[in-house]
Amino acid sequence: xxxxxxxxxxxxxxxxxxxxxxxxxxxxxxxxxxxxxxxxxxxxxxxxxxxxxxxxxxxxxxxxxxxxxxxxxxxxxxxxxxxxxxxxxxxxxxxxxxxxxxxxxxxxxxxxxxxxxxxxxxxxxxxxxxxxxxxxxxxxxxxxxxxxxxxxxxxxxxxxxxxxxxxxxxxxxxxxxxxxxxxxxxxxxxxxxxxxxxxx
Amino acid sequence: xxxxxxxxxxxxxxxxxxxxxxxxxxxxxxxxxxxxxxxxxxxxxxxxxxxxxxxxxxxxxxxxxxxxxxxxxxxxxxxxxxxxxxxxxxxxxxxxxxxxxxxxxxxxxxxxxxxxxxxxxxxxxxxxxxxxxxxxxxxxxxxx
Numbered sequence: 001x002x003x004x005x006x007x008x009x010x011x012x013x014x015x016x017x018x019x020x021x022x023x024x025x026x027x028x029x030x031x032x033x034x035x036x037x038x039x040x041x042x043x044x045x046x047x048x049x050x051x052x053x054x055x056x057x058x059x060x061x062x063x064x065x066x067x068x069x070x071x072x073x074x075x076x077x078x079x080x081x082x083x084x085x086x087x088x089x090x091x092x093x094x095x096x097x098x099x100x101x102x103x104x105x106x107x108x109x110x111x112x113x114x115x116x117x118x119x120x121x122x123x124x125x126x127x128x129x130x131x132x133x134x135x136x137x138x139x140x141x142x143x144x145x146x147x148x149x150x151x152x153x154x155x156x157x158x159x160x161x162x163x164x165x166x167x168x169x170x171x172x173x174x175x176x177x178x179x180x181x182x183x184x185x186x187x188x189x190x191x192x193x194x195x196x197x198x199x200x
Numbered sequence: 201x202x203x204x205x206x207x208x209x210x211x212x213x214x215x216x217x218x219x220x221x222x223x224x225x226x227x228x229x230x231x232x233x234x235x236x237x238x239x240x241x242x243x244x245x246x247x248x249x250x251x252x253x254x255x256x257x258x259x260x261x262x263x264x265x266x267x268x269x270x271x272x273x274x275x276x277x278x279x280x281x282x283x284x285x286x287x288x289x290x291x292x293x294x295x296x297x298x299x300x301x302x303x304x305x306x307x308x309x310x311x312x313x314x315x316x317x318x319x320x321x322x323x324x325x326x327x328x329x330x331x332x333x334x335x336x337x338x339x340x341x342x343x344x
Contacts, residue, residue: 129238130240130259191236195237
């Protein structure tokens with residue numbers, strides 16, 4: 001899929017020490033930092049934008065880059081850039097490490113729509129969410145642990161199904177506008193289920 | 201966040217919390233939500249023969265502003281015709297409750313809920329009329 005017109009800004013080799021760059025942000029040899037402005041979350045870690053991400057590699061790159069931006073390595077360098085980069089890679093890792101957020105981010109890279117722009121959900125999701133909120137409130141008020149557990153199981157079942165559907169659609173991105181709208185609706189449903197989880 | 205007294209009043213003593221019979225022909229049900237925060241809101245209206253809203257109930261699972269917005273919406277729609285109820289805008293709710301900018305979406309939700317309830321009522325009516333129209337010719341052969 002297309003990732004927009006923003007090629008990595010760093011060179012293949014470090015311009016300071018001439019060593020090859022493994023990730024676009026930090027030189028492993030001299031710890032020189034390269035500005036990450038305009039890089040998307042995948043590009044920050046030098047990864048291809050795909051739903052089926054190698055999470056072990058993501059984790060490895062994240063730790064690697066985190067070391068590079070650590071203040072201990074940047075004592076003589078540029079602490080402001082290091083701090084800014086740290087915040088960026090923490091956010092990028094948080095998003096890419098979570099399948100739901102990763103699918104949402106891939107949808108954003110493909111042109112959306114965002115949750116704010118399109119609030120639609122698949123049929124029955126809103127009424128089911130309302131019913132579950134009522135049942136959870138009733139079960140809590142009555143101290144009915146078994147009923148609460150049934151609600152929890154239903155929320156988990158619904159969330160698992162929605163995530164599976166989101167994965168299928170996220171792999172097909174960018175697809176058509178209708179495809180993206182369907183993925184948006186599934187991700188919106190997941191947001192309601194996420195909120196329901198907080199009730200347990 | 202310092203909330204306006206009117207929000208607190210509606211939040212602490214919400215008006216018209218409850219449920220109307222969803223299957224009743226003169227009841228319209230609107231269920232809306234905000235995926236960003238996971239809030240869900242149900243607003244129901246009941247109309248008389250002249251299509252004037254005689255009762256309204258709501259159930260909202262969300263923040264204080266969402267509860268206050270829907271509570272206010274149910275108070276406002278009562279006694280109005282459907283067309284008059286459609287005139288209620290989220291900006292009216294924002295003004296009345298002095299909602300802060302981050303809570304404006306709660307008032308939008310309440311406006312959406314009113315519209316969804318009215319749309320549901322009209323859709324039910326259209327479905328009944330369509331059913332009556334299709335049932336009428338079918339009844340003719342048996343009468344001859």
